Structure formats: C-alpha cells, structure tokens
C-alpha cells in the first residue's frame with residue numbers, strides 16, 4: 289500500500305513533464321505522418337484502381353502515369369513523322385515500330401489507336417486526357 293502511494297505521489301510531480309513530452313511526441317509523429325502521407329499520395333487520384341493500387345500510396349502509380357503520358361507523347365510524335373513521310377496515318381501502332389510500349393504501364397490496357405484520325409489514347413481510368 290505504501291509503496292503504491294509513494295509511486296503515485298512521486299509521479300504526480302513529474303506527471304506534467306511526461307505529459308508535455310508525450311504531447312510533443314504525438315505532435316511530432318503527427319507532423320511526420322502528415323508529411324509522409326502527403327508525399328506519397330501527392331499527384332495521384334484516389335479513384336484510380338488497377339493492380340498498381342496495391343503499392344503503398346500513389347507515388348509509384350503517379351510515376352507510372354508520367355510514363356504512360358510519355359509513351360503516348362512518343363507515339364504521337366512517331367505517328368506525326370510517319371504521316372509526314374508516308375502521307376497517310378499508320379494502319380496500326382505496331383507498324384510504327386516506335387520502340388515504345390503499346391500498353392498502359394499502370395493498367396496494362398493496350399492503347400487505343402484510330403487509324404482514320406491518327407489519334408492514340410489510353411483507356412485506363414484517369415488517363416483519358418493523356
């Protein structure tokens with residue numbers, strides 16, 4: 289009984305210090321967590337699904353989105369060069385032999401190409417504007 293009482297009175301004096309220390313630790317952890325979560329999800333939209341959604345946060349998905357955009361950009365350049373030299377749109381993306389992946393790096397969907405308009409786009413959700 290006395291031992292317990294002594295412990296209680298002893299800790300009551302230091303209680304404020306430990307409480308302040310604990311609050312400071314919570315605040316620091318909170319800031320770190322906010323920075324960590326914000327850094328990972330920055331740029332990615334939460335509605336994007338696909339197999340890449342299993343990666344922690346959206347950083348990898350965001351990088352793959354940049355890769356998809358870059359693929360489409362290169363394909364459009366290749367289509368433009370082909371159209372300029374051949375006088376017509378290529379009949380298929382394979383014909384271009386652009387050395388670029390013809391699939392979305394995020395969802396692995398094949399790129400949609402319209403040989404009548406020369407337009408290429410990605411069908412992966414969120415990549416419509418790429």
Ligand SMILES: [Zn+2]
Nearest residue numbers: 356392410415
């Ligand atoms: Zn894509």
